[in-house]
Amino acid sequence: MEIEFQAKLKKVAVLGAAGKMGSGISLLVVALLAAEKVMLIDTRSEALNDLLHYLKEQLHKKAEKGELSYAQIEHALARVETSTAVASAKGATTVFEAIIEHFPLKAELFLQLDALCGDKTIYFSNTSSIPICKLEKLATLQGRVMGFHFYNPPAIQKMVEVVKTEKTKEEVLALATFLGKEFHKILIPANDVAGFIGNGHLMREGLYAINEALLLEKQIPEDRPAFASSIHALNSITKEYLLRPMGIFQLIDYIGLDVFQAILKVMWEEDQTLHSPLIDQLLKDGVRGGQYPDGTQKDGFLQYTKSKPIGVYELYRKQYLPFEQLQATTEALLDPRPLDHTSCSWKLLLNESPQERERKLSLYFQNLFLLQTPGAKLAKAYLLASRKIALQLLVTGACDDIESVNAVLIHGFHHLYGPINNYY
Ligand SMILES: NC(=O)c1ccc[n+]([C@@H]2O[C@H](COP(=O)([O-])OP(=O)(O)OC[C@H]3O[C@@H](n4cnc5c(N)ncnc54)[C@H](O)[C@@H]3O)[C@@H](O)[C@H]2O)c1
Known part of the structure; x- marks a missing residue:
């Protein structure tokens, strides 16, 4: 684990965590990242209960295959919290966004998150088509957001399209590369054109x-x-x-x-x-x-x-x-x-x-x-x-x-x- 990235894993939040993509991303975060705290946020509280059940089930399957020990599962789950309130993302150092594909909703969410988290937080959006620069500009994220486009299902698919903007900072690119390694993904760079590659x-x-x-x-x-x-x-x-x-x-x-x-x-x-x-x-x-x-x-x-x-x-x-x-x-x-x-x-x-x-x-x-x-x-x-x-x-x-x-x-x-x- 590269020490310089530990600070970015102090609190990792997943927004839209209970969705089709969000649940897979949550599994990757919980199973593979050495985050100190993981905040899984979705507006649907029932679905968050199902998500916890899904995470436990999937982690136990990994233990049965010998990929994780039961002690590791316990440790991983102890760091997880769920919430229906976006405000629970306060203080997040790294955020994965996977809410529905709707520009005004995503833009509003990023504005809210930016107000909650301050100017050091790094954002990865799972958008399938929205140019990242549009989100960056509207929410004034100034080089701290990238497209990190998982394929469905995220826990299984081997590839992620990564999309930087003209302003994306070096530290954000470096974190994306690090996350790609931790998640065992092949990262393919795409440019910031609607729909990407x-x-x-x-x-x-x-x-x-x-x-x-x-x-x-x-x-x-x-x-x-x-x-x-x-x-x-x-x-x-x-x-x-x-x-x-x-x-x-x-x-x-x-x-x-x-x-x-x-x-x-x-x-x-x-x-x-x-x-x-x-x-x-x-x-x-x-x-x-x-x-x-x-x-x-x-x-x-x-x-x-x-x-x-x-x-x-x-x-x-x-x-x-x-x-x-x-x-x-x-x-x-x-x-x-x-x-x-x-x-x-x-x-x-x-x-x-x-x-x-x-x-x-x-x-x-x-x-x-x-x-x-x-x-x-x-x-x-x-x-x-x-x-x-x-x-x-x-x-x-x-x-x-x-x-x-x-x-x-x-x-x-x-x-x-x-x-x-x-x-x-
Ligand atoms: N489904 C795919 O095959 C696929 C593949 C790649 C990328 N994507 C992208 O991933 C994103 C999510 O897609 P999905 O298919 O998982 O959608 P989904 O509808 O299954 O999940 C979206 C989740 O976001 C939650 N949500 C909505 N507004 C929210 C808010 N303000 N705060 C917190 N949670 C909120 C919903 O309750 C839902 O659980 C989209 O941007 C989509 O384009 C989807």
Whole structure:
């Protein structure tokens, strides 16, 4: 433990501690930081009780795996307090902010915290999209705030996007690097542009996928479930053809359509192409995605049983249709001649050495594009679109080099390869 950082760990506060991200961040803070005091703050008191229960359960699991001793757990929990009052953050030396993605609320919270804590406190915001400089300026934090953008779930995901502003002080950067080490995370620097790298790519990719699906829909005879089949087709292209852990519409469901819309709204202020009437319509229909409190997936574009996709929402009938009912239409759209999924699936390639994975990926894409089927063409166009988005992030200044985009897609989204590749 580097002594110079101990002073910054005198009192660590987590705001929004009982939320989806806040609870994971709280676990990391309690389990891995040698903080003298940890203050977990959330406006929902019931949820704070659940949080304490969750922390105990997770720490005991670590003890069972031999990662912590029971004495260490007791010591860790003895330092923890919970509160529903922001005022309990008074005197905090380091603050993690993970309240909902709403600029006025975050700005107001930072103003309150600054008045309570004074001008030495360092802040890390988990915002997914809000430029850090906007929070810094409004709450006059003067170089003491950084984006520390965990991926979901924070305790498991290996990567954090770190975002500094023009004013961020050296000591704040040094603390972020130190925290990254303590939390065992890979830190990827992103620039202070709305959406940063991860959502900068994901939101644009999601809109591209929606647009492609709506174009595909026009090729489907009227008596067929056109919307559901085209969503199903694009989801298959992104999961099975592009060898990803999940298709793009399953990913949007995982994030939540409401969160997807909220992030788009923030990014829209910098790029007015970022809007989806379809997402607005689906939310009006009550199609939201996201998770139940037990972590299982709620229905969104797709329908789920125990988090496993089983069907797709048909916009024009306002009901879910099972995959089996869509199969024939989807297959006619994509003309899926056999792909070599026995030796080349996301799961299989994940366990290969980097050299072997690269060799197999090159071969796989070579063979895929030789097929010349509508599905193969869609997959190729999708890869090119993702590449274009990555280059756009470089041009708009969301990142300094293209390797950072590849790293975020690989470490944050668990892709086997980045958008800048040689597979075309
Ligand atoms: N969910 C994700 O996948 C994800 C991933 C990366 C980053 N993020 C970002 O993390 C942040 C939190 O997202 P989430 O999904 O955990 O949201 P959430 O709604 O699950 O949690 C937010 C929590 O903040 C609490 N809260 C609201 N106002 C508060 C206040 N003034 N003081 C204290 N607590 C307050 C709420 O009670 C809630 O428990 C957002 O900025 C979001 O963009 C989310």
